[in-house]
Amino acid sequence: MNLPLIAISCYSLSMLTLLIPLFSSTSPLLHLITKSAIKTAFFISIPPLFLLINENFQTTMMSWKWFVIASVPLNFSIQLDHYTILFVPIALLVSWSIVEYSLWYMHNDPKIQLFFKYLLIFLVAMLLLVSAGNFLILFIGWEGVGIMSYLLIGWYFTRSNAGAAALQAVLYNRIGDIGFLFTIFWLISHFDSIDYNLIFSMNVPTPLIIAFIIAAASKSAQFGLHPWLASAMEGPTPVSALLHSSTMVVAGVFLLIRIHPIIKDNQTALTTCLCLGAISTAFAATSALTQNDIKKIIAFSTSSQLGLMVVAIGLNLPHLAFFHISTHAFFKAMLFLCSGIVIHNLNDEQDIRKMGGLQKSLPITTSCITIGSLALMGTPYLAGFFSKDSIVEAINSSNVNAWALIITIIATSFTAVYSLRVIFFTSMNFPRFNPSININENYPTSTNPIKRLAIGSIISGLIINQILTPSSPLTLTMPTYMKITALLVTFLGFLIAFDLAQISWTKTPSQNLSKSINTSFYPLIIHRLAPALFLNFGQYNSSHLIDTLWLEKMGPKGLAYSQLPPIKKNQEVQQGLIKIYLSILVISMTISLILLQLA
Incomplete structure (x- = not known):
């Protein structure tokens, strides 16, 4: 054959x-x-x-x-x-x-x-x-x-x-x-x-590898180049689903997987990937905690999961990064499609605080949201469990850059918090939307796709785990407490999310935390403050340059300065000595008269 x-x-x-x-x-x-x-x-x-x-x-x-x-x-x-x-x-x-x-x-x-x-x-x-x-x-x-x-x-x-x-x-x-x-x-x-x-097969210099990493960071919305990903939610929901699941945002991580042969022996590049991924996953997870727009919560979760993939690259385990790309595609696409159904049925309402109680009116959609969120958390035997658990195990068995590994594990617990927050606010408790809204999910073209993706979110991890070949030897023995770390941090996130949900159901939450953590004012600094400083600096220098060089030095001052050399020469001759001036006058007149007589 x-x-x-x-x-x-x-x-x-x-x-x-x-x-x-x-x-x-x-x-x-x-x-x-x-x-x-x-x-x-x-x-x-x-x-x-x-x-x-x-x-x-x-x-x-x-x-x-x-x-x-x-x-x-x-x-x-x-x-x-x-x-x-x-x-x-x-x-x-x-x-x-x-x-x-x-x-x-x-x-x-x-x-x-x-x-x-x-x-x-x-x-x-x-x-x-x-x-x-x-x-x-x-x-x-x-x-x-x-x-x-x-x-x-x-x-x-x-x-x-x-x-x-x-x-x-x-x-x-x-x-x-x-x-x-x-x-x-x-x-x-x-x-x-x-x-x-x-x-x-060549020895590629480190600056070139760093340029590759910058390219990947921009495409996969890593920290510093991430604001566009949340803003991309302005597009139609199918675009968000395709963009965040299996196309554009994973292109950067896929580039790092492709160039892994030149990264694996370069410690600077590996450390850069590890730290960049850790910061990105922690920042995005923290930002997702304080969002109320359901699409932006899912968008920041994408950025957080992409950071986790880059961490896997930094740990020299590209096959785990690809594994997480593959499983992530199913439940992330499903979450976006489900959010689109919810938003469409609630008359374009995207605030999760104005949802609730949808498990009765949208049973298929809320069930798929629950499956997708649990898979995103890494719940055992769903698709996300196999890939996320493998990465967390690799983090625990790694001996490089402890702080990056610690904040990655903390970000993993935050994943459980915002995922369960979405489940609580959309599906559970009482409805918080207008009761006159007509809700209907009996459209095969909307429910069949999410059912298909739900099946993938359940079984894809097990299947891909059997197919994918590790790029490096696996750790065969590991203490029990290290094996269950992923489950422990997920359970911790569940407790935090449940406690926060109980508080929000009985009391209006304070806005101070939201305002201080919400994307850490990054868009304000990068999109407002920095451009304003550069524009003011440019305006001042350009106007100063025009005023002083062209309008003054080439204009009135330039004309005055151009007359200074002949004036100085004339001043050297005219020193105020009357006798010398009279002598020059007499001699000049005498010479003139002699020349006239000779003529």
Whole structure:
């Protein structure tokens, strides 16, 4: 059996199937064609996954000569390894659910055909990024998801907040793009190649690896480059689900997984990833605690989980980062879709304090919210448990950078707090919304996708755990107290969340804590204070430069200064000596008369 040929054929057929709706863009049934194409591509991508499970499939490369620049060949290369073969079906399954959900959510939108086309291009760009065989193809997919995120986040372009959020996403991601482009140009100029295999065998300098990490931090919304992720909630809910689950935000972490061969022996890069991930997961988890917007709570939870993935990279365990990417895609997409159903039924109300008691009126949705939140917490035997528990075990058995590991574990307990807070405020207690609101979830196009994702949130962790190959030897023995650390911090978070919920049900919570912790005023500092200081500094210097140089020195003062040299020369001659002046006058007149007589 020719395993590489089967894998390449299935991958190529899947991509061609996804491209079919793009050539049917004038069809009035484009949204239905798009859904069918993604569904078909998902089933086509299954055979390589079975080959990976049963036949221990190895990496396969296919490459076509594209063009040559300065004697450097740039090829269109595709790499099918265990990461690609495992991620493609996951991305297609999640996207299939989101696209089917969009049939219900966007059915009144006059530009629904264009919306589905954007979603499809977004998915194709991500699959190209995952399967890239060199940094050029990876960058094409990287830019593709960036451009499409701008268009989708700003879909409701008549809203000023949506336009600002889309622009913010582009600007923050451009920072990472600069780092990415710099590394590509450096690799071409020094190694005459951008292929993975050749680059990974070279000694890549640390500043270049740091540039890669900056690129990943911008795309995966790590601390310092994170504000755009919460602002991206201005886009439609299906966009938020696709953006946060299996496409754009995991692109940065996937880049770090790809370049792990050049990171694993560089202690500076590993420490940078570890500290950056720890700070990001703690900051985002703390911010999520004080949010009341259900979509922003889920958005900050995404940033926190991305930080946990980067921590796994810093611990030299990229397979655990990929494991968490795979399981996280299911329950995060499901949480966003469920939040969209709740918001839609409550007349666009996003404040969790104005919900409650939905377990009777929205039983399927609230059940899926509970499953997704429990999976996010790492509840035993749900999908998130297998990946999060493995990372926490790796943290406990690690002997590097204790403070980073401690705050990561604390952030893990915060995950339980805000997850249970969402469950309490949406599902439990009494309704806090207008009783005249008509609530209805009897739409198959809205409930079938979340049911499908709920199944994935339950069983995907166990399945992927059996497939994924560790990148380093595992710790075979570990004390019991270290094994149950993840469960203990989750249980601690449960107690804190329950206590806070009891307080909030009987007493209005103080706003002081919320105001002091709520994103730590980061957007205020970065988006208001820093630009104001730079603009004032620039205005002062530019106006000062214009006033002093052009208007004064080149104007009145310049004219005066230009007359000083001849004036000084004249002053040297005219010293106020009358006798000398008279003598010069007499001599001049005498010479003039003599010349007149001679003439």
